[in-house]
Amino acid sequence: METKTIKHKSGFWDVVKSLVSGLRLTWKHFRNAKNRRTPEYVSDKNYFNQPDGLVTLKYPYEALPVPDNGRYRLHNEIDDCIVCDLCAKVCPVNCITIESVKATEEIGVTSDGTKKRLYAPVFDIDMAKCCYCGLCTTVCPTDCLTMTPVYDFAEVDIKNMIYHFTDLTPEQAEEKRQLLAKQQEEMAAAKAAALAARKQ
Amino acid sequence: MLAFVLTLVLLLSIVIVLAYAERKVAAFMQDRLGPTEAGPYGSLQSVLDVLKLLQKEDIVPAAADKSLFKLAPILIFAAVFAGFAVIPFTPDLVPAGIGIGVFYLLAIISLDVVGLLMAGWGSNNKYAMLGAMRSVAQIVSYEIPAGLAILAAVMVCQSLDFQEISYQQGALMNQFPGLEYEMNWLFGIRDLGINTTTIGGITTWNIFRAPILLVAFVIYFIASLAESNRAPFDIPEAESELVAGFHVEYSGFRFAALFLAEYSMMVLVSLVAVILFLGSWNTPLPNIGPVSLAYWTTGTVGELSSILWGGFWLLSKTFVLLFLQLQIRWTYPRLRVDQLMHLCWKVLTPIALAVVLIAGIWRLLMI
Ligand code: SF4
Ligand code: SF4
Numbered sequence: 001m002e003t004k005t006i007k008h009k010s011g012f013w014d015v016v017k018s019l020v021s022g023l024r025l026t027w028k029h030f031r032n033a034k035n036r037r038t039p040e041y042v043s044d045k046n047y048f049n050q051p052d053g054l055v056t057l058k059y060p061y062e063a064l065p066v067p068d069n070g071r072y073r074l075h076n077e078i079d080d081c082i083v084c085d086l087c088a089k090v091c092p093v094n095c096i097t098i099e100s101v102k103a104t105e106e107i108g109v110t111s112d113g114t115k116k117r118l119y120a121p122v123f124d125i126d127m128a129k130c131c132y133c134g135l136c137t138t139v140c141p142t143d144c145l146t147m148t149p150v151y152d153f154a155e156v157d158i159k160n161m162i163y164h165f166t167d168l169t170p171e172q173a174e175e176k177r178q179l180l181a182k183q184q185e186e187m188a189a190a191k192a193a194a195l196a197a198r199k200q
Numbered sequence: 201m202l203a204f205v206l207t208l209v210l211l212l213s214i215v216i217v218l219a220y221a222e223r224k225v226a227a228f229m230q231d232r233l234g235p236t237e238a239g240p241y242g243s244l245q246s247v248l249d250v251l252k253l254l255q256k257e258d259i260v261p262a263a264a265d266k267s268l269f270k271l272a273p274i275l276i277f278a279a280v281f282a283g284f285a286v287i288p289f290t291p292d293l294v295p296a297g298i299g300i301g302v303f304y305l306l307a308i309i310s311l312d313v314v315g316l317l318m319a320g321w322g323s324n325n326k327y328a329m330l331g332a333m334r335s336v337a338q339i340v341s342y343e344i345p346a347g348l349a350i351l352a353a354v355m356v357c358q359s360l361d362f363q364e365i366s367y368q369q370g371a372l373m374n375q376f377p378g379l380e381y382e383m384n385w386l387f388g389i390r391d392l393g394i395n396t397t398t399i400g401g402i403t404t405w406n407i408f409r410a411p412i413l414l415v416a417f418v419i420y421f422i423a424s425l426a427e428s429n430r431a432p433f434d435i436p437e438a439e440s441e442l443v444a445g446f447h448v449e450y451s452g453f454r455f456a457a458l459f460l461a462e463y464s465m466m467v468l469v470s471l472v473a474v475i476l477f478l479g480s481w482n483t484p485l486p487n488i489g490p491v492s493l494a495y496w497t498t499g500t501v502g503e504l505s506s507i508l509w510g511g512f513w514l515l516s517k518t519f520v521l522l523f524l525q526l527q528i529r530w531t532y533p534r535l536r537v538d539q540l541m542h543l544c545w546k547v548l549t550p551i552a553l554a555v556v557l558i559a560g561i562w563r564l565l566m567i
Contacts, residue, residue: 019532026229026531033228055231 041065065149071132072151074125076165080110080144083118087136087145095129096136097122101176104183110142120166121173127153128161203295207284214515215463219246222526229530253459256452261324264449268322273450273457276315280464282308287471288363290481290510291372291501301362302354305472306347309427312465313339316436316446319458323449331445334537335436339427341544346423348552349416352559353476356388356410356566362475369409370482371400371494375501387411388566400494401486405479410566412558417477419552421521424469426540429462431529435537470521471514478517481510 035053039062040046057063066072088096099122107116137145155161168176220235220243227234235242260266286301288294298304313336320332357365367376374380374397386394388409396403407414426433429445437445447458474480485493497513499505535543 022531023527026527029231030225030228030527033231053231054228054233056233058233058236 039064042067066151068149070149070151071134071147073127073148073153074130074136074163075146075148076123076125077144077146078120078123078165078167080112080142081120081123081165082110082114082116082142083120083123084141086139086141090135090139092133092135093129093131095126097124097126099123101173102180103176104179110144112142114142119168119173119176121168121170121176123165124162125165126162128158203285207295208281210289211281211284211464211467212460214467215460216246216250218463218467218522219249221523225523225526226530229527250456253456254453256455258452258454259449261449263324265322265324268318269449270322270454272315272319272322273454273461275318276312277457277461277464279308279311279315280461280468282311283468284464284471286362287468288366288475288480289514290507291367291498293507293510294363297361297363300360302350302360302365302476305362306343306350309468310343312461319450320446323446325449327444328446328448331436331448335429335446338429338433338436338540341541342423342426342433342548345419345544345548345552346427348549348556349420349423350472350476352416352552352556353406353413355556355559356406356413356563358563362480365406366475366480366482369404369406369479370498371398371404371487372482372498372501373397373404384409385566388562390566396486399486399488400482400498402479402484403486405482405484406477410559410562412555412562413477415551416555416559417473419548419555420473420477421524423544423548424473425525425528426544428465428469428525430466430525432532432535433540434529434534435540466522466525467518470518470525473521474514474517478521479513481514483509483513 032053037053037055037057039057042065083098083100085098085100088094088098098120101119101121103117103119107119109115134147137147223245224234224242235245238244238248260269283305285296286294286298286305288297316332316335316339320328320335323329353365354360357368359365359368364376364379367373367379368382368384373382373384382397384396384404386392386396386403402408407417425431429436447455450458483494483497485497487494497509499507499509
């Protein structure tokens with residue numbers, strides 16, 4: 001390795017020169033303070049450059065736009081969800097809780113044409129546990145579970161970190177359950193009747 | 201009494217502006233934004249800081265020497281504030297115009313040291329004690345080059361009265377009782393034959409009257425940084441090693457008083473530098489033939505115009521120096537204790553002695 005000898009500057013004028021150059025440097029920064037960093041998108045060529053002037057943004061009022069493929073807060077468009085439970089199964093930290101209730105008849109279709117046959121009285125995602133791996137969004141067959149660009153969602157109470165996506169009120173859920181139970185009872189009764197009829 | 205209240209109000213407003221400027225200047229030099237929330241551009245920040253400090257609990261540590269601890273901030277502030285008594289703000293406005301102002305100022309400011317030692321000792325805290333000892337050692341040492349630099353200016357002016365020194369440095373010189381027949385020559389040398397008595401402006405400032413005072417000014421400025429515990433001589437406070445030096449145990453109102461004293465000290469040393477070396481309340485613009493810029497920007501003594509112009513020039517020069525103090529704080533790293541003492545005793549003091557000698561010889565040339 002080549003060793004460089006550093007010339008030690010200690011003469012009076014050298015010292016004065018270095019003191020003045022220090023002052024010039026801070027003065028230059030002070031003069032440039034009228035320029036501000038602008039919130040550019042990541043594709044902008046200035047994104048990683050330090051431009052002249054102030055580099056901080058007034059965060060809550062100004063923020064750098066996040067990349068489109070970034071992984072931040074999850075959102076479930078419950079109208080499109082077929083409650084297939086795939087996301088809950090793939091989640092490595094088990095932070096998705098789904099309870100499903102079979103519908104008595106077809107509920108409707110999702111925006112991509114899949115038939116919906118299940119209600120979800122509980123569809124909770126615990127964002128405090130989520131590791132933002134994005135697996136759930138990959139497996140979702142109807143693409144209803146997506147990542148949003150929201151990353152600032154701190155809460156004072158950790159319970160608020162559990163996001164409830166269900167569109168049913170507890171009463172409605174109870175009603176659906178009863179409907180299902182009634183249908184199943186009827187079906188069981190019908191089956192029993194059919195069985196009895198066959199035996200005779 | 202009126203002078204007391206007026207000076208206090210003036211000082212408080214300067215200190216508040218200075219505290220705000222310090223944060224903004226620091227932020228801009230480090231490419232940050234600084235305070236932005238309180239008021240337009242955060243301009244109310246330092247006012248709110250003071251209000252916050254006043255609301256805080258006044259804690260006196262159980263193991264502290266209570267009477268010393270309580271008295272120290274008041275003594276420190278009183279010592280600095282008393283220094284303002286002899287500062288001439290305009291051609292005819294001095295809180296207390298006494299003939300030996302310079303001497304009084306040097307004496308009263310030394311009292312500051314006693315207060316610092318009381319604060320450090322009274323806190324009964326090793327950081328406070330160390331900070332106070334460093335502070336006292338530093339201030340006592342740097343009073344010597346500062347005193348010598350002031351002595352050089354006093355020798356050139358042949359006066360200990362700040363107001364007389366002020367009048368000497370401008371076109372109004374002959375209006376001061378006792379100086380009616382005095383004359384200013386370019387660079388103070390009569391043989392050059394250029395009479396600047398009526399030209400005034402920058403040509404009659406002390407650093408031009410006797411150019412050797414430029415060196416004295418630099419020495420005084422460096423020493424004054426040390427006396428007000430400013431960077432790069434801020435080892436008494438050294439946030440990173442001593443927490444905050446002698447005022448680590450103080451809170452609430454007492455801390456506000458210490459804080460105020462520190463900033464007042466900065467203002468005071470800059471004012472003294474301006475008065476002794478940079479033409480005091482005199483305008484920098486000279487009279488050039490029929491274009492009497494100096495008279496236009498001075499006003500008539502005894503009228504409102506001279507008060508406004510005088511105050512304006514004095515304060516703007518002071519703020520330039522204060523800005524330089526802030527900029528130096530954000531430019532240079534802190535000196536080590538031995539480097540500090542080396543600079544004082546082996547560099548500044550010998551140079552200052554030589555400057556005093558040359559200033560004496562210069563004065564002989566000036567007559
Ligand atoms: S992003 Fe990963 S951790 Fe978060 S809910 Fe989806 S699968 Fe689970
Ligand atoms: S994978 Fe998609 S469709 Fe299936 S339950 Fe999860 S969110 Fe709903």
